[in-house]
Amino acid sequence: MSTPATDKLRTAAPAASASHPKGRLSRTRVRAAWLFLLPMLVVLLLVAGWPLLRTIWFSFTDASFSTLHEAHFIGLENYLNYDEGEWYGVLADPQWWGAVRNTLFFTLVSVSLELVLGMVFALVLNAQFPGRALVRAAVLIPWAIPTIVSAKMWSWMLHDQFGILNHLLISLGILDTPLAWTANSSLSLWAVVMVDVWKTTPFMALLILAALQMLPSDCYEAARVDGIHPVRVFFRVTLPLITPALLVAVTFRVLDALRVFDVIYVLTSNSADTMSMSVFARQQLVEFQEVGYGSAASTLLFLFIALLTLAWLYLGRKRLQGDL
Amino acid sequence: MKAFSWPRLLGRIGFTMLVLCIVLFCVFPFYYAVLTSFKSSGELFQVSYWINHLNFSNYQTVLGRPSFLRSLFNSVLVSTLVVALSLLLGLTAAYALGRFDFKGRGSVLTLVLGVSMFPQVAVLSGLFEVIRGLGLYNNPLGLVFSYTLFTLPFTVWVLTTFMRQLPKELEEAAIVDGASPWLTLTKVLMPLLWPAMVTTGMLAFIAAWNEFLFALTFTLTDSQRTVPVAIALISGGSQYELPWGIxxxxxxxxxxxxxxxxxxxxxxxxxxxxxxxxKG
Structure with a gap:
């Protein structure tokens, strides 16, 4: 983050504040800066900081929605508890581990597919051809559609009796009998992945396209003069150069996919076959009114994402230092 | 002119096919939704690929429902207020973060970035309590407040990035003329930031328009809902006969x-x- 310019500013600052009037000026400026920050900090404290602390606190209590204020501290019981020869708590709940498995599968498969497809889209959009602007506009459409709407659209297209996908696959001779895409336990998670890939590939494609357009053209000139095959150029020149941008895009998508809720809730409601960690936590919190138990699940999800973010930041910093 | 060659032609055809596939993949689902919306309930159960005739009965039904119109109004209200609130808070914060040098600047930016990683469900119970405490449960204003959780972080980041690119001389001239920081922000910097504000405002609008989890949890009655929830809750006679046209x-x-x-x-x-x- 620190460019030579900002470093110069930083070293210049103490010298300036040595003379008295300027020191006072910089003090009033610092006060003004915090005053300008204050409204945002207060709002973030109210919508993020405090609620998160409350969720963590609730996870150690027996709170339910109607008795939020009379919650009693029960230690780690919501997480793990041994009672009369049986384990209880979120960490002993097979449904929670199912949700963890589903979320990880969803994240891994959908982000990989989006990366590959997004790369293909971006390479196509980066080429010169007539009607490019129109294609680019078409690619933006899935991104503009609300997740709820896209989930509804797809659940109609995937309808087991009247859906167009079954109709198409049967008339092409690929299928003999219609498939229950969203109800069949071995297919429904794939259906969720399909909808998410459709909706999110454009985002990936746009980020990759932006990276492609910043590449210097001289390496390509050189490669063309030397008569190197385009596929080789892609793997030897393009891919290494856009890897940093790809890492950022993938990180964003992974963090987003780990908290997935809307698509799954609308496409398959609370089915255990597709339930993600967020769906599990919300079901406990709102539908079963088990605020303590649901908060424990939410806290685990938060910890998981926080650890992943910290690990990524740490690795990122380490890599940067390696470069310097 | 280049000589005609088969590989070249095949490459051209392959590329065009690829482009067509991409366009079809992106546009077809929405096209199919439009096609379905023009079908009468009897035609729904016959798959077709073209719009044969326009039947507006589904639109009449939807737009004739007071609760749906109310949801539309709520969505417009919520999204607009979210844009206004996040631009106001984002702009002041970005001014401090982009134009002032002070201790803790980096920590604040990291904190804001950290908030954008929050899973919404992790704040659900605590936020429910705050919203009920403020008397905003089952009220679109409660949604406006809660949506700043995900609109503020990127608004602040993008505006800070743009704010930093503005030349320093502008502000120095304003300070020499004795303008207060507030005047500097509104009269000198803001006119230059319009493009960035339009962009972030639009992204905030789309995010608020599409939000589902908070809208589902923090509202209770039909008249307070936003459209995503209204659409998710449209139901027919039974679970198995959803009115797909509507x-x-x-x-x-x-x-x-x-x-x-x-x-x-x-x-x-x-x-x-x-x-x-x-930049993030």
Whole structure:
């Protein structure tokens, strides 16, 4: 983050504040800066900081929605508890581990597919051809559609009796009998992945396209003069150069996919076959009114994402230092 | 002129096919929703690929429902207020973060970035309590407040990035003239930041328009809902007979303004997305 310019500013600052009037000026400026920050900090404290602390606190209590204020501290019981020869708590709940498995599968498969497809889209959009602007506009459409709407659209297209996908696959001779895409336990998670890939590939494609357009053209000139095959150029020149941008895009998508809720809730409601960690936590919190138990699940999800973010930041910093 | 060659021609055809596949993949599902929305309930159960005739009965049903119109109004209200609130808070914060040098600046930026990683469900119970405490449960204003959780972080980041690119001389001239920081922000910097504000405002609008989890949890009655929840809750006689024509008509009504917005402001949105992600 620190460019030579900002470093110069930083070293210049103490010298300036040595003379008295300027020191006072910089003090009033610092006060003004915090005053300008204050409204945002207060709002973030109210919508993020405090609620998160409350969720963590609730996870150690027996709170339910109607008795939020009379919650009693029960230690780690919501997480793990041994009672009369049986384990209880979120960490002993097979449904929670199912949700963890589903979320990880969803994240891994959908982000990989989006990366590959997004790369293909971006390479196509980066080429010169007539009607490019129109294609680019078409690619933006899935991104503009609300997740709820896209989930509804797809659940109609995937309808087991009247859906167009079954109709198409049967008339092409690929299928003999219609498939229950969203109800069949071995297919429904794939259906969720399909909808998410459709909706999110454009985002990936746009980020990759932006990276492609910043590449210097001289390496390509050189490669063309030397008569190197385009596929080789892609793997030897393009891919290494856009890897940093790809890492950022993938990180964003992974963090987003780990908290997935809307698509799954609308496409398959609370089915255990597709339930993600967020769906599990919300079901406990709102539908079963088990605020303590649901908060424990939410806290685990938060910890998981926080650890992943910290690990990524740490690795990122380490890599940067390696470069310097 | 280049000589004719078979590999070249095949390459051309292959590329064109690829482009067509991409366009079909992106556009077809929405086209199919539009097609379905023009079908009468009897025609629904016959798969067709073309729009044969326009039947507006589904649109009449949807737009004739007071609760749906109310949800539309709520969505417009919530999204507009979210944009106003996040631009106001984002702009002041970005001014401090982009134009002032002070201890703790880096920590604040990291904190804001950290908030954008929050899973919404992790704040659900605590936020429910805060909203009920403020008397905003089952009220669109409660949604406006809660949506700043995900609109503020990227607004602050993108605006800070743009704020930092403005030349320092502008502000120095204003300080020499004795202008207060507030005047400097509103009279000198803001006019230059309009493009960035339009971009971030639009991204905030889309995010608020599409939000589902908070809207589902913090509202209770039909009259307070936003459209995503209204659409998700449209039901028929039983779980197995959803009125697909009506659902698709409602979906088209909700989506068309958004698609137009995105297509008109294509370039701005792309630049905003990449600024937010690449700089983040």
């Amino acid at each position: 659902i698709m008509a409602a979906s088209v009504v909700v989506t068309v303004p958004l698609i137009l917005l995105v297509l008109v402001f294509q370039r701005r949105i792309v630049s905003g997305l990449t600024a937010g992600a690449v």
